[in-house]
Amino acid sequence: xxxxxxxxxxxxxxxxxxxxxxxxxxxxxxxxxxxxxxxxxxxxxxxxxxxxxxxxxxxxxxxxxxxxxxxxxxxxxxxxxxxxxxxxxxxxxxxxxxxxxxxxxxxxxxxxxxxxxxxxxxxxxxxxxxxxxxxxxxxxxxxxxxxxxxxxxxxxxxxxxxxxxxxxxxxxxxxxxxxxxxxxxxxxxxxxxxxxxxxxxxxxxxxxxxxxxxxxxxxxxxxxxxxxxxxxxxxxxxxxxxxxxxxxxxxxxxxxxxxxxxxxxxxxxxxxxxxxxxxxxxxxxxxxxxxxxxxxxxx
Numbered sequence: 001x002x003x004x005x006x007x008x009x010x011x012x013x014x015x016x017x018x019x020x021x022x023x024x025x026x027x028x029x030x031x032x033x034x035x036x037x038x039x040x041x042x043x044x045x046x047x048x049x050x051x052x053x054x055x056x057x058x059x060x061x062x063x064x065x066x067x068x069x070x071x072x073x074x075x076x077x078x079x080x081x082x083x084x085x086x087x088x089x090x091x092x093x094x095x096x097x098x099x100x101x102x103x104x105x106x107x108x109x110x111x112x113x114x115x116x117x118x119x120x121x122x123x124x125x126x127x128x129x130x131x132x133x134x135x136x137x138x139x140x141x142x143x144x145x146x147x148x149x150x151x152x153x154x155x156x157x158x159x160x161x162x163x164x165x166x167x168x169x170x171x172x173x174x175x176x177x178x179x180x181x182x183x184x185x186x187x188x189x190x191x192x193x194x195x196x197x198x199x200x201x202x203x204x205x206x207x208x209x210x211x212x213x214x215x216x217x218x219x220x221x222x223x224x225x226x227x228x229x230x231x232x233x234x235x236x237x238x239x240x241x242x243x244x245x246x247x248x249x250x251x252x253x254x255x256x257x258x259x260x261x262x263x264x265x266x267x268x269x270x271x272x273x274x275x276x277x278x279x280x281x282x283x284x285x286x287x288x289x290x291x292x293x294x295x296x297x298x299x
Contacts (some may be wrong), residue, residue, distance in 0.1 A: 003075065006068050008035035011048060012142045013065040014125075016232070016251040018053050023106070036207055044121075047279035054173070054251065056232065064226055069125055076124045084225065093121045093133040095143035095279040096134050098224055104243055104266060105144060105165060115285075119278055129223075132157070133268055142283075143277050156271055162286045163266040168254040172234035178253040185214040185259050193218045193238040194227045211239075211260070241266075 011021035011032070018029045021163065025032070029201050040047050047061035076094065079184055093112075097105065105123060126134055131149055135143035145151075146161070170189075171178045175190065188220050193215040212218055219226060221235065229248055230236050232251040241264070245254040 002035075002038065003072075005035040005039040005042075006064075007072065008032045009039055009061075010065065010068050010072065010125075011055055012036065012048065013061065014228075016056065018050075037074070041166060055261060056251070057229075062229055069225070070155065073124055073126055076122055079122075081139075091119050093142070093276065093282060094140045095121070095123045095142045095144065095282070096131055096140040097123065098126060098127050098131065101144050101146075101241075101244075101266065104165065104241065108162075108282065111285045112282050116281060117154075119281075121278075121282070126166075132269065135271060138271060138274070141270060141274060141279055145267055145269065147265045147267060151267055151269060156273075157269050158214075158272045159267050159269040160283060161265050162268050162283065164242060165264055165266055167239055167260075167262040167264055168245060169243045169254050169257050169260055170238045170240045170245050170254055172231045173253045175234040175253075177237070178255065181256060183255055183257045185211065185257065188197075188214045188237060190216050192236040193229055194238045195220050196222070196224045196227050196238075199214060225297055 007020065008025065008027070011025050012018055015021045018032050021027075022032050036048060043060075043064075045060040045063060046058050049056040049058060054067045070258070109121065109123060112119075124140065130262075131143040131145040132148075132154065135139050136154065146165075151157070169183075177183070177187070180187070193211065195218060215237070221230075227236075227238050228251075231238060237255075239262075240252075240254075242254055245252055268283060
């Protein structure tokens with residue numbers, strides 16, 4: 001299996017769009033279409049159903065989507081471990097995040113690539129909840145994740161807020177509730193809320209208890225991939241950053257619920273003793289209002 005073709009397929013599955021995937025990969029839509037066609041020919045199965053408005057994964061596509069991310073992660077991890085023995089190690093930067101956050105990083109990634117074209121920057125996706133442990137084990141230079149009390153409890157890590165994001169309730173694009181206009185929380189009494197991360201920490205349980213009473217049931221799942229697949233088939237409601245939903249309009253829709261106005265902060269974390277100066281360079285791609293804190297952390 002050609003690794004480039006697999007990366008193209010995963011990007012399309014993540015964004016629900018050939019156009020958005022091409023933007024994120026600095027490629028073109030025809031190139032990605034060709035990659036998917038070659039991948040389908042090589043594997044002997046259809047991976048994607050596509051029309052003018054939607055991109056849908058077939059059953060075979062769902063399997064490759066789930067397993068392919070693990071293969072890619074393993075390969076990049078191997079490359080990283082080998083690069084530590086290379087004199088060109090200073091020309092690398094490895095970033096990990098869950099699938100949900102990679103869209104938020106797009107602008108910073110593009111600016112970094114333009115300003116430092118000689119530095120290889122990999123953004124690798126890992127299962128939600130694994131970001132801190134991957135960075136702790138020195139298997140990535142930077143981890144990107146939403147606020148969790150664990151961030152401040154690990155003395156070997158430094159961290160910085162890089163973004164504040166509005167959260168919203170999300171359904172599948174074709175779900176019945178998505179066809180309505182403005183909604184009240186009481187309109188969700190027959191809906192199921194999907195939450196990624198099992199088992200839930202006490203902190204996360206407290207956060208979600210604020211909306212628990214408005215849903216028929218709450219299902220805790222292991223990862224965001226499961227939620228993505230459920231949303232794409234119009235099963236359940238989730239809570240996502242608003243900016244992410246704007247990039248996945250082919251299979252999900254941000255619901256208009258004025259009562260629900262929650263925000264969260266996105267953090268970058270890294271090992272304090274990591275000597276890679278590209279960490280600082282990448283963080284400088286974000287807004288400058290926290291430069292005093294940035295200088296302190298890198299002092």
